[in-house]
Amino acid sequence: xxxxxxxxxxxxxxxxxxxxxxxxxxKHEEAVIGGIGNTNFDLWAAGHRPQNFYMLGSMGLAFPxxxxxxxxxxxRRVFALEGDGSLLMQLGALSTIAALKPKNxxxxxxxxxxxxxxxxxxxxxxxxxxxxxxxxGSGLANSAWAADEEDFERLVDExxxxxxxxxxxxxxxxxPGVGTTRxxxxxxxxxxxxxxxxxxxx
Amino acid sequence: MALAEQQTSPQAAQxxxxxxxxxxVLQTLKRNEISxxxxxxxxxxxxLIKNLHADPFFTTFATAREEEAVGIISGAWMGGRxxxxxMQTSGFATLANVLASLAVPYQIPxxxxxxxxxxxxxxxxxxxxxxxxxxxxLDSLALEHHTITRLDELEFIADxxxxxxxxxxxxxxxxxxxxxxxxxxxxx
Numbered sequence: 017x018x019x020x021x022x023x024x025x026x027x028x029x030x031x032x033x034x035x036x037x038x039x040x041x042x043k044h045e046e047a048v049i050g051g052i053g054n055t056n057f058d059l060w061a062a063g064h065r066p067q068n069f070y071m072l073g074s075m076g077l078a079f080p081x082x083x084x085x086x087x088x089x090x091x092r093r094v095f096a097l098e099g100d101g102s103l104l105m106q107l108g109a110l111s112t113i114a115a116l117k118p119k120n121x122x123x124x125x126x127x128x129x130x131x132x133x134x135x136x137x138x139x140x141x142x143x144x145x146x147x148x149x150x151x152x153g154s155g156l157a158n159s160a161w162a163a164d165e166e167d168f169e170r171l172v173d174e175x176x177x178x179x180x181x182x183x184x185x186x187x188x189x190x191x192p193g194v195g196t197t198r199x200x201x202x203x204x205x206x207x208x209x210x211x212x213x214x215x216x217x218x
Numbered sequence: 219m220a221l222a223e224q225q226t227s228p229q230a231a232q233x234x235x236x237x238x239x240x241x242x243v244l245q246t247l248k249r250n251e252i253s254x255x256x257x258x259x260x261x262x263x264x265x266l267i268k269n270l271h272a273d274p275f276f277t278t279f280a281t282a283r284e285e286e287a288v289g290i291i292s293g294a295w296m297g298g299r300x301x302x303x304x305m306q307t308s309g310f311a312t313l314a315n316v317l318a319s320l321a322v323p324y325q326i327p328x329x330x331x332x333x334x335x336x337x338x339x340x341x342x343x344x345x346x347x348x349x350x351x352x353x354x355x356l357d358s359l360a361l362e363h364h365t366i367t368r369l370d371e372l373e374f375i376a377d378x379x380x381x382x383x384x385x386x387x388x389x390x391x392x393x394x395x396x397x398x399x400x401x402x403x404x405x406x
Contacts, residue, residue, distance in 0.1 A: 049293070073316075073320060074322070075287070076315045077285065077288075079289075080289030081289045081293035082293060083293060083294060084294035087277065087299075088295075088296075092297075112279070112281050201323040209298075212297055213298075214296065
């Protein structure tokens with residue numbers, strides 16, 4: 017690992033704790049897209065909000081889905097929570113986002129270096145690649161590792177007033193998610209659309 | 219560009235005429251308020267992509283993979299903005315997972331335009347094989363799809379299919395056959 021990336025100084029945090037800290041900061045009906053698996057399980061466990069969307073498949077598409085929401089609703093802040101393994105499936109999306117520069121999109125990567133949910137196998141990137149360096153190299157200049165929980169909160173605050181897309185990477189432990197999302201895709205989608213003001217309930 | 223025109227039929231090479239296949243597709247998208255157009259390019263789609271880029275009504279951009287474009291369109295739909303994805307047959311072949319785990323179960327009206335390669339003069343064996351996987355995948359998920367071969371049927375099929383996708387909240391694939399577009403033929 018290159019010393020330039022500062023990853024050696026980052027604290028290993030916990031996904032549920034970091035997710036809860038993020039949710040506590042959201043006061044303006046910000047949208048949150050939770051990536052497949054533990055990432056959205058912890059989003060669910062942090063307390064359901066109508067502006068949350070939970071993925072039950074399509075690994076790697078949290079950032080593209082969030083980009084779509086951000087392009088549809090430029091006045092709303094849109095967060096995407098994604099695991100490192102998921103992101104590795106769709107690295108090209110980082111360049112797409114860098115090219116479009118949606119100023120209301122904030123990407124958070126939960127990096128434990130493993131596919132926790134399938135048996136904690138290490139990802140191919142685990143000991144050789146750096147997510148923030150990849151994001152920067154993809155054109156997302158506003159990318160940073162969170163050094164600890166306080167630094168994470170500071171980076172979120174900065175991102176919420178930034179005029180370009182932001183990416184925050186967080187080193188996390190190997191714990192599974194603390195909840196399990198209710199796997200009802202139609203209801204998840206419909207309630208999300210209500211939460212975004214696109215539709216009224218029947 | 220001269221080379222490209224040599225490779226396509228006179229019909230396909232008609233520049234920006236509204237009655238060209240790509241002119242009809244563009245106008246049909248606009249009439250149905252479909253303004254977000256992520257795509258992975260294809261030689262045959264080039265005039266459509268060029269004209270979409272030139273029209274400020276549309277937000278038109280390339281993605282690195284087709285499934286990325288499907289994710290973007292799905293998010294945009296949930297946020298209240300309509301879109302459509304442009305791709306080639308081989309790109310469709312990468313979509314089984316995202317169709318089965320996002321577009322279909324979440325009931326997203328995903329509108330796909332697929333430029334059909336692999337048939338009616340294909341020169342690349344791999345393209346002809348991947349083409350044969352497309353309709354079985356669509357049929358295995360019971361997805362609506364139409365193969366458009368005639369210019370005089372294009373507007374009806376595209377317009378009605380887009381409206382059906384939106385009202386029934388179900389994906390649709392509109393396959394642009396070489397009989398419509400001229401396709402891509404052996405060059406060298």
